[in-house]
Amino acid sequence: MDKMTELILRRRMRGLYLSRRCEDITQLAHELLGLHCWFHRNVAFSALIRGADLWGWKTALTKTWVHHALHGVVYTDLPDLLAVHVRDRTLSDFEREVLGYMEDGVFSRAEFRLLFKDRYDARFIERAFSPWGGVFVGLAGKGLVAFRDMTSRDFDLIDAQPARAREEVLPELLRRFFTAYGPATLADAAWFFGIWKENKKKLLALDMDGYERLEYEGNTYYYLDDGGDMGDIPELTLLSGFDPLIVSYAERGAALPPAYKKAVVMSSGICLPTVAVNGRVAGLWNIRKNEPVVEFFTEQPRRIEAAAYDLAAGIGRRTAGMV
Numbered sequence: 001m002d003k004m005t006e007l008i009l010r011r012r013m014r015g016l017y018l019s020r021r022c023e024d025i026t027q028l029a030h031e032l033l034g035l036h037c038w039f040h041r042n043v044a045f046s047a048l049i050r051g052a053d054l055w056g057w058k059t060a061l062t063k064t065w066v067h068h069a070l071h072g073v074v075y076t077d078l079p080d081l082l083a084v085h086v087r088d089r090t091l092s093d094f095e096r097e098v099l100g101y102m103e104d105g106v107f108s109r110a111e112f113r114l115l116f117k118d119r120y121d122a123r124f125i126e127r128a129f130s131p132w133g134g135v136f137v138g139l140a141g142k143g144l145v146a147f148r149d150m151t152s153r154d155f156d157l158i159d160a161q162p163a164r165a166r167e168e169v170l171p172e173l174l175r176r177f178f179t180a181y182g183p184a185t186l187a188d189a190a191w192f193f194g195i196w197k198e199n200k201k202k203l204l205a206l207d208m209d210g211y212e213r214l215e216y217e218g219n220t221y222y223y224l225d226d227g228g229d230m231g232d233i234p235e236l237t238l239l240s241g242f243d244p245l246i247v248s249y250a251e252r253g254a255a256l257p258p259a260y261k262k263a264v265v266m267s268s269g270i271c272l273p274t275v276a277v278n279g280r281v282a283g284l285w286n287i288r289k290n291e292p293v294v295e296f297f298t299e300q301p302r303r304i305e306a307a308a309y310d311l312a313a314g315i316g317r318r319t320a321g322m323v
Contacts, residue, residue, distance in 0.1 A: 001280070004216045008183050008254050009279040010230050011223055015180045016244050019231040021051030026074055028052050029061050031180050033081065033173070033192075034071030036242035037063050038270070040150045043072045044319050045240035045273060054318065062158070063147040065133065065140045068194035069242075072150055075160065080169040082143050083162035084193050089142050094128070098135055099144065099157070107154040109134075171206060175224070181248055182223025183214055191250040233279040236304060238311050242271045246281070256281045260297055275308050283308070287316040 001009075013019045022028040025047045029035050035043045040063070044054055061072035066081045073081060091099070101115060109129040116125055128134045136155055139145040143160035147153070162169075177189050186204055190196070195203055211222040239245055245255050246264070256264060256274075260281055265271050275283040275294065283296035285308060292312035296305065 001278070004214070005254055006233065006279075007214075008216070008221065010233050011183055012181065012245060012254070013233055013237070013279060014228075014231050015182060015223075017050035018237055018239075018245060019234055023051055023053060025052040025054065025057050026060050029072055030074045030077060031176070032244055033077070033176060033180070034066055034073040035061070036240075036244070036247060037070045037072045037150065038242055040072075041319065042241040042243075042273075043150060045238075045315060046243065048315050048318055049238050049240060058150045061150060062160075063150050063152075064145075065137055067192060075158075078146075078158075078160040079143060079162045080164065080173065082141060082160065083164055083166050083169045084173065084195065085141065085166070089161070091142075095135060095139060098139070102145070102155070102157050107148065107156065109153070167202070170203070174203070174206060178211060178222050179224045179226075181244070182211075183221035184223070184249060185219050185221055185251075187219075187250045188248070192248050234276075235278060236307050236311070237276040237279070238285060238308070238315065239274045239276055239281070241273045243274065245276075246274070247271055255279060263297065277304060285312045287312065287319065290316060290320055292316050 010019070016032065017028060022031070028047060028050055035046050037043050043061070044057060047054060047057065062075045062078060063070060063072050064078065065071075066073055066078070067084075098112065101112065106112060106115065109131070112129050113125055116128070120128070131153075133140075136145055143162060144158065145155045146158045146160070148156045173193070174189060177192060178184060181188065181192065190203055208222060212225050213223075214221045246252055252261070255276065257280060263272075263284070264274055264281060273285050274281045275285050275296065277283075277300065282298065282300065283294065285292065285294045287293070292309055292315070294305065294308045294312055296308075300308075
């Protein structure tokens with residue numbers, strides 16, 4: 001690993017609480033602008049890896065669609081996070097009808113399918129109440145619904161509609177991004193927030209004075225230096241599935257060697273839990289049938305293998321019966 005990559009990884013691992021601890025899951029989700037939640041246990045894994053307690057975690061965060069995927073976020077952060085994407089906030093007649101049923105106590109997709117099955121064709125019903133989101137993605141984007149809790153498939157009504165325009169919230173959110181995820185490029189920020197095409201130009205036009213920066217391989221990396229001890233890259237680190245260190249950057253080569261990309265990121269887009277050695281992915285881990293599983297891509301010293309297994313077993317014990 002060259003010196004510049006090492007510097008980038010050291011700063012990122014500190015900002016993402018991989019070389020220090022964050023004991024409060026709410027603080028962690030706030031500082032990281034949400035915890036990736038395509039599978040809800042990834043939130044539990046990510047929190048435990050970073051030192052947070054899981055007490056009350058199922059309701060401590062709000063599970064909904066932000067950026068470009070499902071995340072567990074701090075409820076009070078939600079209006080500003082949603083404001084990044086300017087959408088038509090008017091409701092269709094169908095959306096109003098769905099909300100009306102929710103006000104009457106209907107919250108599950110199964111109930112909605114039954115209610116609408118005689119009024120719409122099967123194809124429309126499948127799209128509208130798809131397990132991938134359907135109508136609820138649009139309503140969540142308007143700040144009107146969210147999952148009932150981190151593990152539920154049902155929805156609740158919420159009041160988290162964006163109160164500020166994207167132009168107002170973006171400089172503040174960008175600062176929070178570079179504080180936690182820096183050094184990172186503007187392309188990384190655009191990827192993280194799901195900002196594309198003409199909106200990306202607005203991101204490029206923002207005032208970047210006040211940020212520290214470094215140049216590497218033709219790219220400009222921005223970060224904020226709080227003067228704290230940057231710490232060392234841990235020799236061994238477990239990373240959750242969809243871990244921020246991997247999925248939050250447009251270019252993932254710093255932490256994920258290209259040779260291992262296909263083993264870590266499935267063709268479906270699923271990103272598996274990994275083991276990092278000296279900050280770089282070197283294998284996979286998981287909890288299967290309540291038992292830890294660790295698999296390295298290349299031979300490692302026995303102490304590394306044993307330590308990885310012990311860390312995975314500890315996560316397994318703490319999440320048994322919870323996820």
